[in-house]
Amino acid sequence: MTDNSGKIIRSIRPVRIFLPIAIGLSVTAYLLYREFDPNSFNLISFSGWSFFWLLFSFALMAVRDFGYMLRLRILTNKKLTWRKAFNIIMLWEFTSAITPSAIGGTSVAIFFVNKEGISVGRSTAVVMVTSFLDELYFIFTFPILLFFLGRSDIFVLDPSAPAIPWFQNKFFLLALGGYFIKLIYTLILSYGLFINPRGLKWLLLMIFKLPIIRKWRPQANESGTDLIQASREFKGWPLHQWMKAFWATFFSWTARYWVVNTLIITFFGIRWLGWEDHLHVFGKQLVMWIMMLISPTPGGSGFAEYVFKEFLAAFIPAGTGIAIAFLWRIISYYPYLFIGTFLVPRWIKKHFISHKHKIESSKNGSF
Structure with a gap:
């Protein structure tokens, strides 16, 4: 871990x-230029209730982060304070x-948890x-959602287009492939965590x-x-702790x-x-998430806006899709860039520069 500190x-x-800001803004500006239609914005209305729902959108992201923080505290048996979990x-x-x-950022995440006072083994x-x-x-969520929807048009861009066989629907095949990759990965990880970790290694x-x-x-x-x-850390964990951690995960996502x-x-x-439409939008986002996982750009910049505009076109009036996509990214993506910009230097100063200074001071004081 120490050897990789400088690299991380x-x-x-x-x-x-x-880079991600430049990519995101460039793609957004280009798509806005292509689809801009002043008349389409006549469909948009903004009232007191609109302001409430906009604030609620930000509140949902706060709930997401709170759920992640709560999960970290549960998994570390509350050895992390709320402030450390937030960091x-x-x-x-x-x-x-x-x-x-x-x-992915697994090794980096282990590094962050470890530097907040959790042992390397426990952090891992x-x-x-x-x-x-x-x-x-x-x-769990994806098949349950499909069952309640009872329809497969979450895998198409235009629900009014003629139906095609499932094996010709590239989005369905992509989602199916992604689902089975996740399923196989989870089964293998479950076997390693709870049954035979040494055998899996x-x-x-x-x-x-x-x-x-x-x-x-x-x-x-x-x-x-x-x-x-x-496996050593969590194999004997009580069921109620697992349920707490899972529900924190459920509410976050x-x-x-x-x-x-x-x-x-x-x-x-x-x-x-309608409520069925809302479930439909929710299901489409699960498919979008698989697509965004293969994006080559930082944080899916540009790619996410485009996929949003195309994949949710049936639920957003024509000409307003990219504007809503940009606002979606303002709420769910850009805040982390700006918070990180202020937090990273302070965090590095606290854990490396100040720590190094204390070590040097203690050495000088010993003579």
């Missing part, structure tokens, strides 16, 4: 916010916002379990002997060791997805969509 600190430099979540989100989604276990709970949310090392992936064998060995540590629904209510009124 360089990866979270606040100056890195400029970790904001730094974690900042890192996710300035790096491509496909890269906590981050692995958060990943497990996040995947579990998607695995041995299997990983055997697989990574293959010539084509041999160069990643050290990382596989490290992941296997992390899994053993996580659900609050995040419902931001879009509240934004639609904000500008088009509560009667614009």
Whole structure:
């Protein structure tokens, strides 16, 4: 962990916010230019209730962050204070916002948790379990939502277009592929966490002997060791603690997805969509999330706005989609960039510069 400190600190430099902001604003400006129609904004109404729903959108993001903080405190047996949990979540989100989604930030998250006073082993276990709970949310929520909707048009851009077979629907195939990847990953992780972590590590090392992936064998060995540590920490955890952690996860992710629904209510009124439509929007966001995971841009900048505009076009009046998408990103993405910009330097100063100064002072005082 110590050896990687310099590399991790360089990866979270606040100056890195400029790239995702530039990409996001450029794509937004281009799409606005293409679809701009002054008449379409006549459909937008703003009243006292609109202001309430807009504030509620921000409140949902606060609920999301609170749920993540609560989960960290549960998983660390309250060894993290609320302030430390807040720092970790904001730094974690900042890192996710300035790096491509496909890269992930597990090692960085472990680093943040460890620097807030949790041992490396426990930090590793906590981050692995958060990943497990996040995947579990998607695995349970997606099929339940499909069952209640009883329809498959969450996988199409235009519901009025002629129906096509499922095997020709690229969005359905992408969602199905993503779902099974998450399911397989969760099953393997469950086996390692709760049944046989050493056996899974041995299997990983055997697989990574293959010539084509041999160069990643050290990382596989490290992941296997992390899994053993996580199993040791959480295998005997009581059921009620697992339920607390899962419900914190459930409310966090659900609050995040419902931001879009509240934004639609904000500008088009509560009667614009029925409850089934709201579930439909929620389901489309689950599909969008899979698509955003493969985005090559930092935090999905540009890509997220485009996908939002195209995928939710059936629920937002033509000509207003990109404007609503931009507001969605202002609420759910850009705050983490700006909070991180102020928090990172103070956090580095506290944990590295001040710490180094204290060590040097203690050494000088000993002579």
